[in-house]
Amino acid sequence: MAESEKRQRPAPTPTNITKPFWDAVNEHKFLLQYDPEVDKYQFYPRGLSLHTGKRNLEWREVAGRGTVYSYTETVIPARGFEGEEPYLIVAVDLEEGVRLMSLLHNCAANDVEIGMPVKLCWDKINDDFEYFAFEPDR
Amino acid sequence: MIKSLTNKDIAIIGYGEVKNVRRSGRTTYDVAAEAASNVLEYTGLSTKDIDGMATVLPSSEAGNNFWSNYLGDHLGLQTSWTQTTDTGGASMPGNVARAAAAIQSGYCETVLSIAAATPTTRRVDDQRSYRSEFRNPTGIQGPPGAFGLIMHRYMHQFDLKFEALGKLAVAQRNGAIINENAVEGLRKPMDVDDYLNARMVSTPLRLLDSVMPCDGANAIIITSTDRAKRLGVKKMAHPIAYSELTNFNIHDQQPDITDTGFSIVGPQALKKASMSTEDIDMFHPYDDFLIAEMLQLEQIGFCGRGEGSEYLLSTDISPTGKLPINTGGGQISAGQPGLAGGQLNIIEALRQLFGEATDRQVPNPSTAMCTGIGVIPYVRNWGTSAVLIMERG
Numbered sequence: 001m002a003e004s005e006k007r008q009r010p011a012p013t014p015t016n017i018t019k020p021f022w023d024a025v026n027e028h029k030f031l032l033q034y035d036p037e038v039d040k041y042q043f044y045p046r047g048l049s050l051h052t053g054k055r056n057l058e059w060r061e062v063a064g065r066g067t068v069y070s071y072t073e074t075v076i077p078a079r080g081f082e083g084e085e086p087y088l089i090v091a092v093d094l095e096e097g098v099r100l101m102s103l104l105h106n107c108a109a110n111d112v113e114i115g116m117p118v119k120l121c122w123d124k125i126n127d128d129f130e131y132f133a134f135e136p137d138r
Numbered sequence: 139m140i141k142s143l144t145n146k147d148i149a150i151i152g153y154g155e156v157k158n159v160r161r162s163g164r165t166t167y168d169v170a171a172e173a174a175s176n177v178l179e180y181t182g183l184s185t186k187d188i189d190g191m192a193t194v195l196p197s198s199e200a201g202n203n204f205w206s207n208y209l210g211d212h213l214g215l216q217t218s219w220t221q222t223t224d225t226g227g228a229s230m231p232g233n234v235a236r237a238a239a240a241i242q243s244g245y246c247e248t249v250l251s252i253a254a255a256t257p258t259t260r261r262v263d264d265q266r267s268y269r270s271e272f273r274n275p276t277g278i279q280g281p282p283g284a285f286g287l288i289m290h291r292y293m294h295q296f297d298l299k300f301e302a303l304g305k306l307a308v309a310q311r312n313g314a315i316i317n318e319n320a321v322e323g324l325r326k327p328m329d330v331d332d333y334l335n336a337r338m339v340s341t342p343l344r345l346l347d348s349v350m351p352c353d354g355a356n357a358i359i360i361t362s363t364d365r366a367k368r369l370g371v372k373k374m375a376h377p378i379a380y381s382e383l384t385n386f387n388i389h390d391q392q393p394d395i396t397d398t399g400f401s402i403v404g405p406q407a408l409k410k411a412s413m414s415t416e417d418i419d420m421f422h423p424y425d426d427f428l429i430a431e432m433l434q435l436e437q438i439g440f441c442g443r444g445e446g447s448e449y450l451l452s453t454d455i456s457p458t459g460k461l462p463i464n465t466g467g468g469q470i471s472a473g474q475p476g477l478a479g480g481q482l483n484i485i486e487a488l489r490q491l492f493g494e495a496t497d498r499q500v501p502n503p504s505t506a507m508c509t510g511i512g513v514i515p516y517v518r519n520w521g522t523s524a525v526l527i528m529e530r531g
Contacts, residue, residue: 103276
């Protein structure tokens with residue numbers, strides 16, 4: 001496949017719910033929705049509190065540190081990732097009590113293990129979008 | 139007290155199935171018509187005898203927000219109760235319970251429960267929310283990637299023996315070889331080494347852990363046992379217990395992804411039926427991936443948590459064994475006709491209960507358990523878990 005025909009990595013399509021989140025990601029900040037009534041965070045962003053059903057959510061910036069909950073090495077690439085394989089995907093438990101997933105960078109497949117500390121890092125998808133990823137927190 | 143199924147007042151009186159084919163070039167309506175025609179011929183009924191229809195929303199027609207109307211129109215059905223269920227692979231066992239409730243409530247008397255999908259010819263589904271923003275841009279390889287995460291976590295908490303998954307793959311392949319409706323390309327022998335040496339998709343998940351997508355359709359007819367007797371039906375199966383759960387553990391933001399709704403609906407369905415796992419003559423689980431079947435065996439209670447490998451290795455799961463599993467090949471070896479794949483296991487269970495499974499017949503089965511699984515949520519295990527127990531009439 002010619003470089004000009006290479007499929008692009010899918011970019012997120014921000015919604016009225018997620019626009020503050022993606023705006024922050026583009027500035028290399030990571031926001032989580034926080035429910036002050038029960039003192040709990042949630043991810044992915046929703047239109048109400050997962051814990052109470054109320055719409056009293058606040059955005060809070062977090063450090064983005066956590067541990068690997070599970071991982072998989074992608075051998076057959078997803079759409080838009082052709083030529084990148086093999087690459088690692090991790091599920092990460094953040095210190096704030098939520099779980100998310102993304103790419104793991106700067107780590108060999110043999111070195112990733114469950115429980116390993118990781119921290120957020122950033123990928124440039126295109127001129128308009130950054131995306132969050134992880135790397136070992138050594 | 140709500141009406142239950144245990145008094146056997148609901149009967150499934152026939153089944154129809156279309157051969158699974160990759161890239162058939164056919165429309166969803168055409169494969170549906172073939173399945174409907176087959177089950178009408180099986181039961182001796184005509185379209186005018188049907189007054190209810192239940193179906194699943196397939197990816198090949200998901201852009202149509204009048205799907206039930208269009209499908210019923212194409213099939214020539216005038217219905218007083220119509221249902222499209224969109225809980226993915228849990229939709230069709232779910233439709234047995236929904237149809238039963240509709241019949242018991244008097245909305246209709248005879249339901250065509252039909253599943254048709256041609257995703258290898260046409261796909262028009264468009265899932266937003268977490269999928270477009272938080273899944274697709276990460277590069278995770280869809281369901282195989284999600285199950286790769288589940289399998290590595292399972293290996294962290296329990297003992298996973300890949301030769302046990304290989305044994306399950308081989309047992310189902312043996313069924314597909316003698317199942318004329320299986321995808322032709324899969325009807326060739328394999329052994330455990332073929333499984334172990336299969337190409338990795340998303341570690342530790344291999345190509346032979348997975349289903350092969352295809353086009354296909356299937357249908358059953360559900361009515362009251364009274365009407366079945368008036369029609370002079372000789373063979374019937376009664377759905378006697380059903381439980382489903384969607385969004386298991388949704389309030390837990392860091393759940394154990396090796397646990398699923400089957401921990402609840404498995405024991406619950408058995409209790410409704412006043413049965414234990416020992417009373418189940420054959421198991422026809424929803425099989426998008428081999429590990430999903432092992433998790434179901436554990437959580438429904440055929441064995442303990444983490445004992446799935448040992449259970450599979452020590453149990454004869456062939457048609458003549460202690461617990462026959464997916465005797466027609468399941469979706470993994472017969473092919474997955476999109477979301478119509480969620481009724482393939484019910485069709486095979488009926489074929490067995492009616493004594494029509496020819497070379498793969500289970501000796502004189504009187505009970506069957508079928509299951510359904512729907513959707514892969516964001517970094518969780520599957521979204522809907524469903525258990526249906528049937529008894530020969």
